[in-house]
Amino acid sequence: MKMYKNIKQIFIVIFVLICFACKNEKQEKQTLTLAKPSKKQIEFADWEVGAFFHFGLNVFTGQEHGDGKEPPSKFNPTELDAEQWVLTAKSMGAKYGCLTVRHEGGFCLWPSKTTEYTIANSPYKDGKGDIAREFVEACRKHGLKVGFYHTSSHDAYHALSWYKGEIGxxxxxxxxxEIAFRDEKLKSKYLEVQMEQMRELLTNYGQIDFMWSDHWGAPGSEHIWNPITDLVAEFQPNMVFMGPETWVPGNESGLVVYPMWNAVNTVDGTNYTRPAPNSNDSAVENDYGLLENEVRTGHPLGEFWRVRECTTHWAFHKGGWFWHPEVTLPRTLNEHIDLYYRTVGLGANTIINLPPDDRGLVPDTIVVAAKRFGDEIKKRFANPIAELSEIKKSDIVELTWKESQEINTVVLMENIANGQRVAKYTLEAFLDGKWEELKPVNYFPTAKKPYNKIPGYETIGHKKIDRVESIKTDRIRFKCLKSIEGTPEIRKIQVFKCEPYN
Incomplete structure (x- = not known):
């Protein structure tokens, strides 16, 4: 009888252990659930290159951020042509354009009913103009996705009109x-203006595809950004909203951290706040007064998906975001190619600034540089030697072609619709009856810590462009060495022979 009791106790212990193990296994599986992008985030990643048009009162005052003190009477572009902007962007290869319909100074490029600080009180078209509408119509006419820039937390005119001194x-x-918002009436009125301006932008111009919401989620401005984020979801659910759906890389020089994960955890565990740091993340030296200078590598098991998008004024031209005479000059073609490889080539989007001048036209030097850049990217990547364009779910994916050819560039894409998995991989070529590793020769001279000057074979995400030592072959393969969860899904492999540029 005693033996029977002991056996019974043993079975109970085993049963408890099995249940505990099953519970742990279930928890582990839950932990390894990957974040997945929405349909609009996948489409946004596929756009890859965008054009920023920084234009407004600042062009006529020499300011960059705008202090809200300059009068609307100074705004008077006499040759403005939104189609010229859009065609310049198209020649560069941009899939979307973004206009600063209201920058930090508070001056509106549409006749907003919320304020006197608009083009309605400027000489432009005798106060009857609406540049936001001109821009939208030009984008739609020429097949460019429509984007607006508006920053609800930074409006100098409505927050600081009480202040008589110099505003830095x-x-x-x-x-x-902070002093201004101690007055609850002013704080409430400010929010009312921002909400109504956003409502005008989101309801008066049809479908808006993208909005750059500068300084989204800035600490201390939750009372502004949370209701604004809800408003966007209500009126433009198909619009990609910078903040809850995309995030910046920590600089404005076109550098993206690598390895890089699109999945992130957030400061408070909701989609209303910024990405939380990992133990190895850091802040970088302030770049052009940038408020978002935290570098976030993301987290492979993060809860939220945010496409990385690199703002790039210093990388494409000299000078600030807004046009300044004799200062806004394009950089070299090699610098532009380098910008593409270190942003799009590391899995991010890049939005390149094309600032119109005081005529209302993108300067000729920038127009020429934009087309030259677009032509060069087409030349490099429009005609692959070989291409695999069907999704393959496997740790090893091969690509073959008829005749042996010299290659030096391999493009990989993951099927991010089912999450980002690859954490380490290698590329190999078949030579003399055996597989040999393709040696990566990626090199970005302008990158400095924490940005990777010589990125190797780690993350892929939306896209990874690998420059490799030149080799003649008719067969390569991708080989996953480490996956965060499950079997990788490769969406595309392409091989090219491209001219060196640095």
């Missing part, structure tokens, strides 16, 4: 705003 940027401005 950064901490000095932030402290003045």
């Amino acid at each position: 940027w950064g901490k000095s401005r932030d402290s003045l705003v």
Whole structure:
């Protein structure tokens, strides 16, 4: 009888252990659930290159951030042509354009009913103009996705009109705003203006495809950004909204951290806040007064998906975001190619600034540089030697072609619709009856820590462009060495022979 009791106890212990093991296994599986992008985030990643048009009162005052003190009467472009902007963007290869319909100074490029600080009180078209509408119509006419820039947390005109002294940027401005918002009536009125401006933009111009919401989620401005984010979801659910759906890389120089994960955890565990740091993440030296200078590598098991998008004014031309005479000059073609490889080539989008001048036209030098850049990217990547364009779910994926040819570039894409998995891989070529590793020769001279100067074979995400030592072959293969979860899904492999540029 005693033996029977012991056996019974043993079975109970085993049963408990099995249940505990099953519970742990279930928890582990839950932990390894990958974040997945929405349909619009996948489409946005596929756009890859965008064009930023920084234009407004600042072009006529020489300011960059705008202090809300300059009068609308100074705004008077006499040759404005939104179609010229859009065609310049198209020649560059941009799939979307984004206009600063209202920058940080508060001046509106549409006749907003919320304020007197608009083009309705400027000489432009005798106060009857609407540049937001001109831009939207030009984009739709020429097949460019429509984007607006608007920053609800930074509006100097409505937050600081009470202040009579000089208004700087950064901490000095932030402290003045903090003082202003101690007045609850002013704080409430400010939010009312921002909400109504967003409502106008989201309801008066049809479908908007993208919005750059500068300084989204800035600490201390939750009372503004949370309701704005809800408003966007209500009126433009198909619009990609910078903040909850995309994020910046921590600089404005066209550098993206690598390895890089699109999945992130957030500061408070909701989609209303910015990506939370990992133990190895850091802040970088302030770049052009940038408020978002935290570098986030993302987290492979993060809960939220945010496409990385690199703003790139310094990388494409000299000078600030807005046009400045004799300063806004394009950089070299090699610098532009390098920009493409270190952003799009590392899995991010890049949005390149094309600032119109005081005529209302993109300067000729920028027009020429944009087309030259677009032509060069087409030349490099329009005609692959070989291509695999069907999704393959496997740790090893091969690509073969008829005749042995010299190659030096391999493009990989993951099927991110089912998450980002690859954490380490290798590329190999079949030579003399055996597989040999293709040696990566990626090199970005302008990158400095924490950005990777010599990225190897780690993450892929939307896209990875690998430059490799030149080799003659008719067969290569991708080989996954480490997956975060399950079997990788490769969406595309392409091989090219491209001219070196640095």
